[in-house]
Amino acid sequence: MNPSTRTLDQERDRIGALLSRARGTRAPALRRAMNETMSANTFIFRDDDGLGKAVDDMARIRREFDTDAYVMDKSKTFNTDLVGALETDFLIDASLALAAGAKARTESRGAQARTDYPERDDANWLKHTLAWRQPDGPPRLDYSRTVTITEFDPQVRTY
Amino acid sequence: MAQITLNIFRFDEAVDTVPHRDAVTVDIPETTTVLDALETAKAEVDGSISFRRSCRSAICGSCSMNINGVTGLACKTPCNTVMDENGVVVVDPMPNFQPMKDLVVHMDPFWDKYSRLKPYLQPKDADSAHDRERRVSPDDMKKLVDVANCIMCATCYALCPVVSVDPAFAGPAAIAYAYRFIEDVRDGQRTERIAQISEDYLWLCAHCYACSYCPKHVDPNDRIIDVKRAAIKDRVMMNERGPRHALVVGKTIKQTGMLAETEVIQGTIGRFNVRGLLKVAPLGLRMAAKGKMPPPFVKPIPKVDEVRTIFETLEVPVS
Secondary structure: OOOOHHHHHHHHHHHHHHHHOOOOEEHHHHHHHHHHHHHHHOOOEEOHHHHHHHHHHHHHHHHHHHHHEEOOOOOOOOOHHHHHHHHHHHHHHHHHHHHHHHHHOOOOEOOEEEOOOOOOOHHHHOOOEEEEOOOOOOOEEEEOOOOOOOOOOOOOOOO | OEEEEEEEEEOEOOOOOOOEEEEEEEEEOOOOEHHHHHHHHHHHOOOOOOOOOOOOOOOOOOOEEEEOOEEEEHHHOEHHHOOOOOOEEEEEOOOOOEEEEOOEEEOHHHHHHHHOOOOOOOEOOOHHHOOOOOOOOHHHHHHHHHHHOOOOOOHHHHHOHHHHHOOOOOOHHHHHHHHHHHOOOOEOOHHHHHHHHHHOOHHHOOOOOHHHHOOOOOOHHHHHHHHHHHHHHOOOOOOOHHHHHHHHHHHHHHHHOOOOHHHHHHHHHOOOOHHHHHHHHHHHHHHHHOOOOOOOOOOOOOOHHHHHHHHHHOOOOOO
């Protein structure tokens, strides 16, 4: 299946904006801000306040990237400034979806260890989070049908 | 924190005919690696500074570049080991490669020489002939371990003076990796591999040890010696200058206890190779004019028997 013309135009505009803007915010600065909020709020132990901050920070970083991000290197030869900016763009999407999904999941499971919900909640949360990117703000979340347990029963995460 | 200045080679093959240099100063601890200094310079000062990098832990081989005149991995080089008294570090792309953009070079010739090796196991027999995996003894495996550490960073190739005068030379990395398969007991193409690397100018290696700067201690030079030994043992291309020279040097030392230069020249070129001998005749005349002509006959030294015993005990090939 071929990408539609609309999709190709959107991509060309997205990448073109990075190359054509003469000033603004550079990707490394936004990446550092993302590092700081994700490390502080979505690291090993999570709670609702921290996750809320992460979602707000990442939504703000998402907006700032969309309106302001630019690259200094305008060359078409081995442009690592552009590649780095595109990678940061995708990292922002992934981080925002991660933070939003973690905040909505009011339980601990696997790598998600919430101090405000320390136990697993198999009755309500045996399902996968699905996320749709929104033009503004955090993603729209939905869930898969209940997961079927076959060979491995859910266990408490201890070592 | 210290003021570190990177003096960087700048060039874009799409727009420039000549390079220029930029001095970029960053405020970082002086123990920072040259790679991290470059990343800081790129993030804070000039986003167009271009360089290859990936793992930042000396295992991927991407960040090889010329630092203060010597090629090495930027991620493995702390600034305070290379900066001058003003905190300046000079950074250039690897030599022996065509520059593309700043510190990024065209790597194709290096990869070509590699792929010509057929750098994958070509087993002696079909998998179906074994009811379990092919076993290799620890002693046999030991021979391959050091070479297998090669990360293909091309530092050795960049430093090699033979590559710089003859780009057809296979280069240290390729020859060392040829060894990895020549001595693999499971491989069935030993003769073909020795022939292939001999044709790619194995014998041009001058054993200068420049490639001992290998950041992973592969020591390509020692492996190149091993490949030359294998070539003579298997008698591959014995009529070429390289093998002839190796044998006749050993032969005259065994015979007389001395390197008999006149005989070495004849043995290398060929006693009846008139064309070849005429080519070196001008050199011989210039040497004679300076009083440096070696004696035509060399008398064996008094204890030559002891020398011959050494050669026989070690089974040194001399013909």
